[in-house]
Amino acid sequence: MIKRYFHRTTCRLCKSNSLETVLQFCSTPPANEFVxxxxxxxxxxKYPLEVFFCRHxxxxxxxxxxxxxxxxxxxVYVSGTSPVFIKHFKDYAASLIDxxxxxxxEIIIDIGSNDGTLLSFFKKAGFQVLGIDPAKEISExxxxxxxxxxxxxxxxxxxxxxxxxxxxxxxxxxxxVFAHCDDLIGIVNGVKNLxxxxxxxxxxxxxxxxxxxxxxxxxIYHEHLSxxxxxxxxxFFKSNGMELFKVERINTHGGSLRGFAKLKxxxxxxxxxxxxxxxxxxxxxxxxxxxxxxxxxxxxxxKNRLLEILYKLKSEGKKIGAFGAPAKATxxxxxxxxxxxxxxxxxDDSPLKQGLFSPGLHIPVLSSDTLKTEKPDYxxxxxxxxxxxxxxxxxxxxESGGHFIVPLPQIQII
Numbered sequence: 001m002i003k004r005y006f007h008r009t010t011c012r013l014c015k016s017n018s019l020e021t022v023l024q025f026c027s028t029p030p031a032n033e034f035v036x037x038x039x040x041x042x043x044x045x046k047y048p049l050e051v052f053f054c055r056h057x058x059x060x061x062x063x064x065x066x067x068x069x070x071x072x073x074x075x076v077y078v079s080g081t082s083p084v085f086i087k088h089f090k091d092y093a094a095s096l097i098d099x100x101x102x103x104x105x106e107i108i109i110d111i112g113s114n115d116g117t118l119l120s121f122f123k124k125a126g127f128q129v130l131g132i133d134p135a136k137e138i139s140e141x142x143x144x145x146x147x148x149x150x151x152x153x154x155x156x157x158x159x160x161x162x163x164x165x166x167x168x169x170x171x172x173x174x175x176x177v178f179a180h181c182d183d184l185i186g187i188v189n190g191v192k193n194l195x196x197x198x199x200x201x202x203x204x205x206x207x208x209x210x211x212x213x214x215x216x217x218x219x220i221y222h223e224h225l226s227x228x229x230x231x232x233x234x235x236f237f238k239s240n241g242m243e244l245f246k247v248e249r250i251n252t253h254g255g256s257l258r259g260f261a262k263l264k265x266x267x268x269x270x271x272x273x274x275x276x277x278x279x280x281x282x283x284x285x286x287x288x289x290x291x292x293x294x295x296x297x298x299x300x301x302x303k304n305r306l307l308e309i310l311y312k313l314k315s316e317g318k319k320i321g322a323f324g325a326p327a328k329a330t331x332x333x334x335x336x337x338x339x340x341x342x343x344x345x346x347x348d349d350s351p352l353k354q355g356l357f358s359p360g361l362h363i364p365v366l367s368s369d370t371l372k373t374e375k376p377d378y379x380x381x382x383x384x385x386x387x388x389x390x391x392x393x394x395x396x397x398x399e400s401g402g403h404f405i406v407p408l409p410q411i412q413i414i
Contacts, residue, residue: 004066004070005047005048005064005065005066005067006065007063007064008063008065008182009063011056011061012059012061012182012225013054013057013061013232013233013235013236014057014059014232016055016057018054018055019053019054019063020052020053020055020289021050021053022051022052022053022060022289022293023051023220024050025051025220025334025335026049026334026335027046027048028046028047028049028221028222028360029045029047029330029359029360030047030066030070030222030359031222031223031328031329031331031359032071032223032330033070033359033360034325034353034356034358035356035359035362036355036356036357037357040357040362046360047064047066047222049062049221049331050064051220051227053289053292057232057235057236058229058231058232058286058287059226059228059229059236060208060226060227060229061226062222062224062226065182065225068153068182069134071180071222071223083389084386084389085252086117088252089117089118089175092121092175093122096171096173096202097122102127102170102171103170103196104126104127106168106169106170106196106199107129107166107167107168108127108129108130108171109129109130109132109162109169110129110132110173110174111132111172111173111177111187111191112132112133112134112154112174112175112177112180113133113142113147114131114133114135114138115145115147116129116131116141116145119147120145123147129147129148130149130162131148131149131150132149132154133149133151134151134153135151136151139151150162155187155190156186156189156190156193157190158190159193159194160193162194163193168196169195170199171200171202172194172195172202173202173203174187174202174203175203175204176204176205176253177203178203178204178228179205179226179228180223180224180225184226184236185240188201188237188240189240191242191261192240192263197263197265197266198262198268200260200262200268201260201261202258202261203259203261204250204256204257204258204259205226205256205257206224206227206253206256207228207229207249207255207256208227208228208229208286209229209249209255209280209281209284209286210249210254210255210256211227211254213255213284214255215295215298215299215302215408215409216253216254216255216408217295217299217331217335218328218329219254219328219331221327221331223327228259229257229281230244230257230274230277230278231278231281231282231286231287234278241263241264242261242262242263243261243263244259244270244274245262245268245269245271246260246271246273246274247259248273253385254408254409299335302408302411303336306336309405310338310380310405311342313378314342318377318378319376319377320342320378320380321347321370321380322338322343322345322363322379322380323347323379323380323381323382323383323390324348324381324384324390325348325350325365326382328382329346329358329383330359330360332408333358333361334360334361336407338361339361343363344363344374344376345365345370345374346358346363346365347366347371348367349367353365354366354367368394371394371396371397376402377402378402378404379402379403379404380405380407381405381407382407384406384407384409387406390404391404391414398414
């Protein structure tokens, strides 16, 4: 069999080889590799899922890098199917326009633009936009919506092609992308090549502080190669000709970091938000490998409690389904042993996932109409970060006597 991943031996940010294993999860298939009924007999390849801590710059990361074409070419996550993210991107675009007053003579670029949801709000405001995304089908969706999108991975070489054909960029965004790429130096070099003198690069990533504080271990899967915190990012940008000048904590994905970087010679001023989060990270021990061994103990405790609840319900003859088939569900289900002995089916609102089977465990993914026909007693909320909106949308299920089980950040039964 052709090996479709490689194990890197140096830190992705600082290139140090002083690396320590801090978490060892069981191997899983790619988190978004849903399977059709016709392919159920084909065994899915599983890849190592281990987390490493860089003793030099304190960056937390995976070193086993799965071929990106396996992970992203047939991607099934679509931003525009989530009302929560549509609102998030609408507010995000409005905030950037208001704060940074981008020039109408320059372009706004989104790296990993998905179906163009974020760019659509910039376009409505009159800006020229360009998306770059490696997922072929989703890029086609964006182009059909009128959001010009290049179907490719972003790097310095692609940036050279863009530079020949488009104006300089006043804003470049990368949302939940900066954690996905092995060659972050290549991305930064591409960004520097395209930015105008006072242009800004904004990225959103799951924030390691929230991951540890709230035990959000299910954000660890092969697409997410990096688990970012501010301390390593300061030196990373500085070493690569840019400067991190502002950071914000936001609520997406259970807790994320929005970072703002500028060219080294830009006249944009750095604010005190960076020093505030550096202080917090020191207080919480994010720069200490021992923190992650304690984190593992918390994961085990939640696992044991959840399995106790589910096995008790099954012994009472209760029917248990799950709600939401996000990528993070693959990690949670594998690490907790949530197979089809416990979960009968998964409900998901994305048409791209309905009719398929979950990665590796092959639990069927169905539409919410299933709630009326199958009548489950309990639904395990795998998309727990959308708990409020899912519960609001499915009041009828609760009113008919059903219950939701929320696994993270704390187990609760609604």
